[in-house]
Amino acid sequence: MNQTIETILNHRSIRKFKAEAVGQDTIQTILRCACNGSTLGNMQLFSIIVTTDKDMMQKTAPLHFNQPIATNAPLMMTFCADLHRFNRYCEFRNASTDSYDNLQSYQWAVTDAIIAAQNACVAAESLGLGICWLGTITYQVDQFIDILHLPKNVIPVACISMGYPDEQPALTDKLPVEAFVHQDTYQDYSEYDINKLYKDKETHPNTIQILKENNLENLAQVFTERRYVKKDNEFFADVLKKALQNQHFLKEE
Amino acid sequence: MNQTIETILNHRSIRKFKAEAVGQDTIQTILRCACNGSTLGNMQLFSIIVTTDKDMMQKTAPLHFNQPIATNAPLMMTFCADLHRFNRYCEFRNASTDSYDNLQSYQWAVTDAIIAAQNACVAAESLGLGICWLGTITYQVDQFIDILHLPKNVIPVACISMGYPDEQPALTDKLPVEAFVHQDTYQDYSEYDINKLYKDKETHPNTIQILKENNLENLAQVFTERRYVKKDNEFFADVLKKALQNQHFLKEE
Numbered sequence: 001m002n003q004t005i006e007t008i009l010n011h012r013s014i015r016k017f018k019a020e021a022v023g024q025d026t027i028q029t030i031l032r033c034a035c036n037g038s039t040l041g042n043m044q045l046f047s048i049i050v051t052t053d054k055d056m057m058q059k060t061a062p063l064h065f066n067q068p069i070a071t072n073a074p075l076m077m078t079f080c081a082d083l084h085r086f087n088r089y090c091e092f093r094n095a096s097t098d099s100y101d102n103l104q105s106y107q108w109a110v111t112d113a114i115i116a117a118q119n120a121c122v123a124a125e126s127l128g129l130g131i132c133w134l135g136t137i138t139y140q141v142d143q144f145i146d147i148l149h150l151p152k153n154v155i156p157v158a159c160i161s162m163g164y165p166d167e168q169p170a171l172t173d174k175l176p177v178e179a180f181v182h183q184d185t186y187q188d189y190s191e192y193d194i195n196k197l198y199k200d201k202e203t204h205p206n207t208i209q210i211l212k213e214n215n216l217e218n219l220a221q222v223f224t225e226r227r228y229v230k231k232d233n234e235f236f237a238d239v240l241k242k243a244l245q246n247q248h249f250l251k252e253e
Numbered sequence: 254m255n256q257t258i259e260t261i262l263n264h265r266s267i268r269k270f271k272a273e274a275v276g277q278d279t280i281q282t283i284l285r286c287a288c289n290g291s292t293l294g295n296m297q298l299f300s301i302i303v304t305t306d307k308d309m310m311q312k313t314a315p316l317h318f319n320q321p322i323a324t325n326a327p328l329m330m331t332f333c334a335d336l337h338r339f340n341r342y343c344e345f346r347n348a349s350t351d352s353y354d355n356l357q358s359y360q361w362a363v364t365d366a367i368i369a370a371q372n373a374c375v376a377a378e379s380l381g382l383g384i385c386w387l388g389t390i391t392y393q394v395d396q397f398i399d400i401l402h403l404p405k406n407v408i409p410v411a412c413i414s415m416g417y418p419d420e421q422p423a424l425t426d427k428l429p430v431e432a433f434v435h436q437d438t439y440q441d442y443s444e445y446d447i448n449k450l451y452k453d454k455e456t457h458p459n460t461i462q463i464l465k466e467n468n469l470e471n472l473a474q475v476f477t478e479r480r481y482v483k484k485d486n487e488f489f490a491d492v493l494k495k496a497l498q499n500q501h502f503l504k505e506e
Contacts, residue, residue, distance in 0.1 A: 002380070004257040008286040011290065029258060032430055035428075035433050037261075037264065038264070040388040041388065042426070042427070044428055047434075048433050048434050050436055084442075085442055090473045090476075093474065094471075094474070095471070095473035099486060100486065104391065104392070105486055105490070107391045107410070110367070111391075114367035114368060115370075117368075119375070121291065126255050139357070157360070174288060177281070177285055180284070180301050180369075181300075181301050181303055182300060182303070184303075184304050185400075186402045188341075194342050195345070217346070218347075219346070220346035221346065223296070223352075225348070228353070230349060233353065233355050233357050234355050237358070241356055
């Protein structure tokens with residue numbers, strides 16, 4: 001096992017950081033790694049908003065539902081799917097500027113942006129930093145667009161808090177690798193498969209604790225009835241759809 | 254600079270591989286890394302279709318426009334945004350099975366799947382393998398769904414060929430890091446900025462060669478008039494939109 005594999009297998013989200021700032025050299029190394037990933041046709045369809053300013057973090061905190069992680073890290077990077085820069089390039093080179101106003105191009109740019117973000121995370125962790133993704137970045141995407149001054153053809157898709165860890169939580173209870181892997185074609189999951197694959201997770205002390213706190217029968221219900229409820233998901237799906245329309249990635253009906 | 258940073262900064266796409274198969278231990282290590290990334294709410298919304306079978310690669314090759322890379326690697330991994338397994342879990346636990354039939358959940362799952370894919374790539378490269386993403390996976394997504402037997406709520410989003418490199422191409426001409434980075438808020442690009450940021454790329458011998466071959470004025474036009482033409486992008490955007498509808502991630506209008 002080499003250092004890279006160790007870094008990846010040692011990943012856990014960090015939500016408590018030392019006050020120590022992340023040095024400029026370290027930030028630059030992380031950014032270089034972010035910008036060196038695979039990218040469709042070498043178009044590099046992403047941008048990175050770097051924030052070390054606590055006032056800026058405070059501004060977006062309500063959109064992250066005021067999770068402590070939204071303000072307590074010394075460094076935050078927001079990765080955006082970005083066709084705007086490429087369109088500007090086209091504009092100044094006498095090329096069409098609306099070739100990429102569509103959902104396919106959005107999918108390319110999301111892919112580029114998440115590749116960049118994950119490269120940044122692995123690089124950061126290899127340098128002793130802790131990281132935590134804020135999934136909330138995709139929820140009220142319209143308001144992030146306003147606050148971050150994102151032009152048309154730019155959508156934020158990943159937000160990561162980084163800093164030197166001030167905690168060492170246990171590794172998360174993940175599903176076993178065989179839960180994800182299919183040979184050649186997808187094999188559907190029987191009830192037997194699901195019971196087997198979720199067994200360790202369902203009997204994990206974390207899960208027992210969560211069920212007790214929520215007074216629910218099982219973990220599935222914790223998700224569907226508490227954490228990610230249909231009504232909320234559909235509301236935020238609609239916000240995302242409207243943002244895709246406003247940002248020129250999806251035609252209005 | 255540590256080994257992880259070196260691995261990431263040394264990335265280049267490999268399109269020619271030795272015949273040598275990738276050993277099962279190596280594949281397992283790569284898969285363990287893929288499955289250990291960040292994931293929304295620890296829901297782990299992805300699946301991985303692993304292929305070493307050349308007949309299977311031949312079947313999907315036309316959907317990759319018969320690029321050699323679609324069949325010439327000993328190993329291929331297709332990463333899917335997957336809400337199906339979670340819905341099955343809900344089904345067998347008396348929880349709602351349609352909470353995640355929406356675009357927001359699709360965005361979560363795409364993110365989880367690309368994180369997994371990039372972890373796999375970095376892990377593979379750290380083990381001496383070469384990798385190449387096949388962007389074509391998002392094009393005729395409906396036909397990939399058929400061939401891979403993907404159920405509702407599953408969409409392929411990344412396809413990566415892997416193997417031991419039989420070439421050592423030069424590093425790609427990327428934009429400088431400052432092209433991607435914004436402090437706190439997005440700063441728009443002036444014509445001066447674009448000229449400066451694209452200068453090295455536009456004067457790169459690769460670019461000169463490409464312009465000659467295509468008989469075009471500049472690289473922007475190579476993209477808009479040859480490689481990723483509006484008409485094709487819109488066609489494949491429509492295929493993707495219909496697939497999102499069929500797979501229950503987007504309501505039909």
